[in-house]
Amino acid sequence: MDFSFSAKDEEFRMKVRDFFEHEYPREIVEKMASGASPTKADYQKSERAFAARGWLAVNWPKSAGGTGWSANEKYIFDEELERAGALNVVPMGLLYVGPVIYTFGTDEQKKRWLPGILDSTTFWAQGYSEPGSGSDLASLQASAVVDGDDYIVNGTKIWTSLAQHADWIFCLLRTSQEEKKQEGITFLLIDMTTPGITVQPIITIDGKHSLNSVTFENVRVPQENRIGEEGKGWTYANYLLGHERTSYAHVAGKRKQLRNIREAARERGLLADPAFIRKLGELETRLDTLEITVLRTLSSVAEGGAPGNESSILKVIATELAQDITELGAETYGPYVQPAFPDSVAPAWTGNTALPAGAAPAVAAYLGARAQSIYGGSNEIQKNIIAKRILGL
Ligand SMILES: Cc1cc2nc3c(=O)[nH]c(=O)nc-3n(C[C@H](O)[C@H](O)[C@H](O)COP(=O)(O)OP(=O)(O)OC[C@H]3O[C@@H](n4cnc5c(N)ncnc54)[C@H](O)[C@@H]3O)c2cc1C
Structure with a gap:
């Protein structure tokens, strides 16, 4: 290597x-x-x-x-x-649905939807999770029933990132009750302006509005908006997963956060504290190991391999590290840290140049990072994958 x-x-x-x-x-x-x-x-x-x-x-x-x-x-x-x-x-168009459309879509579908992603005029949301289906996504129940040339869609999607901005949403929907629940799921693209769609905000612990629930009530969707075959949506949804996951690492962003923490700690005299230095040193070392793991994955891709299951290792170590870095950040900025106000009141304190670099978003970053071990497949699920598929347990 x-x-x-x-x-x-x-x-x-x-x-x-x-x-x-x-x-x-x-x-x-x-x-x-x-x-x-x-x-x-x-x-x-x-x-x-x-x-x-x-x-x-x-x-x-x-x-x-x-x-x-x-x-x-x-x-x-x-x-x-x-x-x-x-x-x-925004990953929903560029990383998620775009590749599904150019890999499995018809020529008409490519012509219709790819240009809006490529010039950033069309904003997409991802409608996979439901109130009762997250880790066990294949149990999803929101349905699409054929009616002439259309499907009639009913059900609720939840934790839908940035749906409040979305022009379109790509959804996994149940089109039949097969014994194997992964079968009978269909991949549909839905115009968010269609009557019957309601978007409700969910404000998260960091005071931000990025999540929503999206309810579909007798929403009419043309069959021509279906990607690939009916009942094969699970295959399309999973096709590209492993290839995208090195993007979870954010090594350079983490280096920047640690540099800012070191600088703020120096100003506050914390670098003289052996316990603090040990914590910072451990995080810097874990970041080095993360970087080596990313480079090892890239190197194996360059040699003709696929990242595959290694992406689960990356996801776990990258997101745990993100949480620990933001925790040390909140501790380091100490008296400078700002409470996680909703964005509506943020202008009162953002742009305060007297704050050390990294202090203004420190609490929101700390709270927001809790979600990293949940989305994109929770870390417990990634550990199950590592145990079964990598360690063969
Ligand atoms: C910030 C954020 C953004 C998101 N954006 C989107 C989006 O845009 N579109 C979308 O469709 N979804 C989105 N999600 C949803 C996300 O994919 C789910 O939250 C995730 O899959 C977990 O599902 P759940 O919340 O239903 O938890 P559950 O599946 O109910 O899990 C609850 C807990 O049980 C654990 N658990 C579950 N099954 C097992 C098992 N077999 N073994 C061991 N432990 C287990 C989990 O790890 C977790 O700790 C987002 C979530 C968050 C937090």
């Missing part, structure tokens, strides 16, 4: 760094540093800056309108994005 980047990779890194320094919208970087939540317009401005360079669909093949970048180039781009403090792309 060779973990080093080539001279060509390093040249690429400089080009990307230059973009973030000179072309990427400054006001977005400042807003992110203040801890305020990005609006739909912020996401679009950020994504259009990437699109202008042809760098928005980082994971897509060239034939589908993507960058066609190597695994190393994607990793470098993510590193530089986080180093700059820029806004990550």
